[in-house]
Amino acid sequence: GQQLNQSPQSMFIQEGEDVSMNCTSSSIFNTWLWYKQDPGEGPVLLIALYKAGELTSNGRLTAQFGITRKDSFLNISASIPSDVGIYFCAGQLYGGSQGNLIFGKGTKLSVKP
């Protein structure tokens, strides 16, 4: 089946540092999305990207939809302890139905105060 390659798998950083993670695929996506999952909770949508090349910010978070439609990255600036959690990328396949939303395996972020 379709796959998203999300990296890194985990990150251990100091409070105040910037964070960068990305997702790549061999498939073309219509939409790229980034979700965050806090421990013991369900994922929550952070950012949705709809156009190739689109760069969108949400507070300290910035995400981009790759120009080839096959990749996306998420940056977090000046990390704080509440940024801890698992970040998932997800892609809606080009021309796909609602069942064709593919999730990456997640990046687990740990922040040392």
Next chain:
Amino acid sequence: NAGVTQTPKFQVLKTGQSMTLQCAQDMNHNSMYWYRQDPGMGLRLIYYSASEGTTDKGEVPNGYNVSRLNKREFSLRLESAAPSQTSVYFCASSGRRANTGELFFGEGSRLTVL
């Protein structure tokens, strides 16, 4: 606002037992989904319902059945539980932007099959 509510939050079953996970949303969304989350595997779609009265298989449907009871409720049934079905199950819903992947998730149901 409750959003997406799942019950139960925790369940332990013996192999071969059956159970139903319940999900309800109060956002008047047309589409509802069941995912499972396993360590290192991300989220995998089990079944989804694009609208009341329709259901479709996702990536990992074997061993599960679903019922879209009405617009609000979407249940997931395990007829004969197996240890491989030990997982965290998430229900999600989406509204007008269903085809873009914008989902609202519940808090999860943690199932252990012994």
